Amino acid sequence: MRKTGFLHDDRYLLHRTASYHPECSDRLKAIYKGIEDGELLPKLTLIKAKRADQRWVEAVHHVKYIMRFEEACLYGLTEFESADNQMCRESFEVALLAVGGILDTLRMMMEGQIDNAFCSVRPPGHHAEVEKAMGFCYFNNVAIAARYLQSEYGIKRVGIVDFDVHHGNGTQHIFEADPSVFYYSIHEHPSFAFPGTGREFEKGIGEGEGFTMNSPVLPGQSDKEYHKLLERDLFPAFDVFRPEIILTSTGFDAHEDDDMSGINLTTKGYSWIMERVVEMADKYSDGRLISLLEGGYCLQRLPELAKNHVEILMGK
Amino acid sequence: MFVTNSMQKNVITIGKEASVFEARDKMAANSIRHLPVIDSENNLLGVVTDRDVRSAMPSVFADVCNLEEEKKKVAELKVKDIMTTNVTTVSPMHTLQDAIMLIHRTRVGAFPVVDEDGKLKGIISVRDLLRAFVNVLGIEEPGMLLCILVENKQGQMKRIVDAITEEKISFGSILVARYWDEGKRAVFPYLLTNNVAHIKRKLKSMGFELLNPMEWYLDQLPKHD
Structure with missing residues (x-):
C-alpha cells in the first residue's frame, strides 16, 4: 500500500459563494464524509492548509491581477470579473491557502514523506488565466504546482492530466508554448460546454507544439468513449513524453448524475480512469502523482467518487 | 454588419500590363487567390484568380516538342489577357448577409468592394465572412x-x-x-x-x-x- 497524503482544511470552507452557486463549501464536506465513512482517514497522511508565499502565485499570474483580486476581496465585493466568480472577503486568503497547501503537499512528496496525494481544495484553478479569473477559478493551482516543481526541484517534464468535464483553458494557455509541461485534457466538446476551448486541433504553439493534447467528447457519451479516447490519445503520448511527475486536474463533474455537464461517466468509469493514471505514474514517474480537485458538483455522488479516488491512490 | 467593417482594406492589387508570372508570384507570396486589377486611378478593371493563372500555364500533357514554344507564349501573356472583366462587386454598404448570399449563389470566393465611383475600397472573401461568423456566434468566448x-x-x-x-x-x-x-x-x-x-x-x-x-x-x- 502506498503512503497517500490527503490535504483537507476547514478553512477551505470559508470561500463563500451565492446560495444557488454550484461551487459551494458543501462539496468539500461531502468529499471528506466519503473518505471518513470509508474509514480511510487513519491510513492517510493528513495535511493541513498553509498560506502560500505570494511569489509562487506570481510564477504564473501577473502581480497586478493578484492585487486586483486581493482588493476586490478587501472591498467586500461578492463577484470578481464575472457573475460566475462568486466570492467573499475571505476568498483571497482561502485561494492562497489552497496554493500553499498544494505546494506543501508537493514538498512532502519530493522529500519522500508520502508517495502521492489528493488535495481537496477550493477554489478550483484550471480556468484561471494569467490575468483573468474565470469559471469559479482565481489562481491556477495546477499551473503554480508545475512551476514550483520545476524551480524548486529541477523537474524537467511535468505531465498534467485534466479530466474535469470542462477544458482547462487557463492551464493550456499558460503552458501551450512550453515543451517541459505536457497538458492533456479530456472534456465535453467545446461547442456544447464551457469554456469553448479545447478543440482537437489545439496542440500547442511554437516550441510547445505537440505538448498540448485535447480529446473533446460529445454530450451523451459515457465510459466507452473515455476508454477509447484515453487509449488512443493520452497513453501513447505519455509513453513518449515520460513525465517525471504527474499532476491531475480532478473533476468529478463528468458523472452521469452531475447536472453541470452532458457527459455520463459512471462511478466505475471514474475509477477506471484513475487506475490508469496511477499505472502511468508507476511506470514513468516512480509513482509520484498529485491529484488536485477542480469541479464536481453532485453532492450525493461526491462521497463515493472521492472515496474510490483515494483508495486507488492508496493502492488498496 | 456591413461589408466595410469586415473587408480587407489593404488590398493587394496588380496592373493590367503585369505578366502572368508576376500575378502568380504575388498570390503565392501573400497566400491569396484573388487579385483585383486596377488602373493608376484605383478604378477596378477586373480580377485575376489563381485558377485563371493555372489555366494559362502550359498543360502537363502538352507535347514535349512544343513545350518551349508554349512557355514562351505564357511569358508573353499579360494579366489583361486572362483576367475576368465581368466581375461581381459589392458596395461597402452592403450587409454581410448580402455578401454571404452572393457567395452562396455565385460560388465565387471573394468580391472586390467598390464605391459608387468605381474605385476599389477593399476585398471581402469567405475567410472574412467566417471571421465575422465566429464573432457573431461568440465561438471564441467562454460559454x-x-x-x-x-x-x-x-x-x-x-x-x-x-x-x-x-x-x-x-x-x-x-x-x-x-x-x-x-x-x-x-x-x-x-x-x-x-x-x-x-x-x-x-x-x-x-x-x-x-x-x-x-x-x-x-x-x-x-x-x-
Missing part, C-alpha cells in the same frame, strides 16, 4: 450551449431572455432552428457562463423543455435503414 424547445408562439423568446438576464448571465448568441415537431422551435442560447445547472433548473421550472443539443444534431444526420 456553453443550451437547447430549449419552445412552442412557436409569440413571447416565448422574451421569457427565455428575461429568465437568463435576471441571473446576470450574458449571451454570446442565440440561434433558432426548426424542430421535427411542427409548431415547435429549438432555441439555442450560447451563454457566457459556467454556471449551467442553476439556469437549467430555472428554465425547467418555468415549463420549458430542455433538450441535449446532441439529440437535435443527431436528428440532422442521415438515417440508416
Whole structure:
C-alpha cells in the first residue's frame, strides 16, 4: 500500500459563494464524509492548509491581477470579473491557502514523506488565466504546482492530466508554448460546454507544439468513449513524453448524475480512469502523482467518487 | 454588419500590363487567390484568380516538342489577357448577409468592394465572412450551449431572455432552428457562463423543455435503414 497524503482544511470552507452557486463549501464536506465513512482517514497522511508565499502565485499570474483580486476581496465585493466568480472577503486568503497547501503537499512528496496525494481544495484553478479569473477559478493551482516543481526541484517534464468535464483553458494557455509541461485534457466538446476551448486541433504553439493534447467528447457519451479516447490519445503520448511527475486536474463533474455537464461517466468509469493514471505514474514517474480537485458538483455522488479516488491512490 | 467593417482594406492589387508570372508570384507570396486589377486611378478593371493563372500555364500533357514554344507564349501573356472583366462587386454598404448570399449563389470566393465611383475600397472573401461568423456566434468566448424547445408562439423568446438576464448571465448568441415537431422551435442560447445547472433548473421550472443539443444534431444526420 502506498503512503497517500490527503490535504483537507476547514478553512477551505470559508470561500463563500451565492446560495444557488454550484461551487459551494458543501462539496468539500461531502468529499471528506466519503473518505471518513470509508474509514480511510487513519491510513492517510493528513495535511493541513498553509498560506502560500505570494511569489509562487506570481510564477504564473501577473502581480497586478493578484492585487486586483486581493482588493476586490478587501472591498467586500461578492463577484470578481464575472457573475460566475462568486466570492467573499475571505476568498483571497482561502485561494492562497489552497496554493500553499498544494505546494506543501508537493514538498512532502519530493522529500519522500508520502508517495502521492489528493488535495481537496477550493477554489478550483484550471480556468484561471494569467490575468483573468474565470469559471469559479482565481489562481491556477495546477499551473503554480508545475512551476514550483520545476524551480524548486529541477523537474524537467511535468505531465498534467485534466479530466474535469470542462477544458482547462487557463492551464493550456499558460503552458501551450512550453515543451517541459505536457497538458492533456479530456472534456465535453467545446461547442456544447464551457469554456469553448479545447478543440482537437489545439496542440500547442511554437516550441510547445505537440505538448498540448485535447480529446473533446460529445454530450451523451459515457465510459466507452473515455476508454477509447484515453487509449488512443493520452497513453501513447505519455509513453513518449515520460513525465517525471504527474499532476491531475480532478473533476468529478463528468458523472452521469452531475447536472453541470452532458457527459455520463459512471462511478466505475471514474475509477477506471484513475487506475490508469496511477499505472502511468508507476511506470514513468516512480509513482509520484498529485491529484488536485477542480469541479464536481453532485453532492450525493461526491462521497463515493472521492472515496474510490483515494483508495486507488492508496493502492488498496 | 456591413461589408466595410469586415473587408480587407489593404488590398493587394496588380496592373493590367503585369505578366502572368508576376500575378502568380504575388498570390503565392501573400497566400491569396484573388487579385483585383486596377488602373493608376484605383478604378477596378477586373480580377485575376489563381485558377485563371493555372489555366494559362502550359498543360502537363502538352507535347514535349512544343513545350518551349508554349512557355514562351505564357511569358508573353499579360494579366489583361486572362483576367475576368465581368466581375461581381459589392458596395461597402452592403450587409454581410448580402455578401454571404452572393457567395452562396455565385460560388465565387471573394468580391472586390467598390464605391459608387468605381474605385476599389477593399476585398471581402469567405475567410472574412467566417471571421465575422465566429464573432457573431461568440465561438471564441467562454460559454456553453443550451437547447430549449419552445412552442412557436409569440413571447416565448422574451421569457427565455428575461429568465437568463435576471441571473446576470450574458449571451454570446442565440440561434433558432426548426424542430421535427411542427409548431415547435429549438432555441439555442450560447451563454457566457459556467454556471449551467442553476439556469437549467430555472428554465425547467418555468415549463420549458430542455433538450441535449446532441439529440437535435443527431436528428440532422442521415438515417440508416
